[in-house]
Amino acid sequence: MAVALVAGLILGAVGVGAAWALRGDDGSTAGGAAGDARHACDALEGFDESEVLTRGAKGEVAVNRLAAAVALSTAAAAGDGEFKPLSEALRRVRDQHARFADFSEPEVQKDLKAARSLCADL
Numbered sequence: 001m002a003v004a005l006v007a008g009l010i011l012g013a014v015g016v017g018a019a020w021a022l023r024g025d026d027g028s029t030a031g032g033a034a035g036d037a038r039h040a041c042d043a044l045e046g047f048d049e050s051e052v053l054t055r056g057a058k059g060e061v062a063v064n065r066l067a068a069a070v071a072l073s074t075a076a077a078a079g080d081g082e083f084k085p086l087s088e089a090l091r092r093v094r095d096q097h098a099r100f101a102d103f104s105e106p107e108v109q110k111d112l113k114a115a116r117s118l119c120a121d122l
Contacts, residue, residue: 033079041119
């Protein structure tokens with residue numbers, strides 16, 4: 001199950017990258033890094049960790065929203081170091097979830113809460 005989750009996260013990130021490449025967005029527009037950070041937070045807001053292990057569409061939606069939040073926050077941090085804490089928190093959530101395969105683990109919850117708090121401050 002954990003391997004499938006990691007594969008889903010990677011495929012989601014690749015999909016976001018492909019969409020950016022096809023659109024020709026290099027992050028240099030006025031919305032750039034800040035826009036990416038806002039979109040990462042939008043994806044995180046729609047993310048329901050209780051549905052990650054659910055089979056079917058609900059599970060796929062949850063996995064891909066987390067992947068999108070990670071990818072967008074990484075782009076935001078690359079464009080502006082101000083967004084590095086958000087990117088790092090979301091990357092830790094992804095990595096810890098792959099390790100524990102359970103969002104109820106305290107370490108995962110700590111970083112998920114930190115990412116949501118950073119989003120609330122944007």
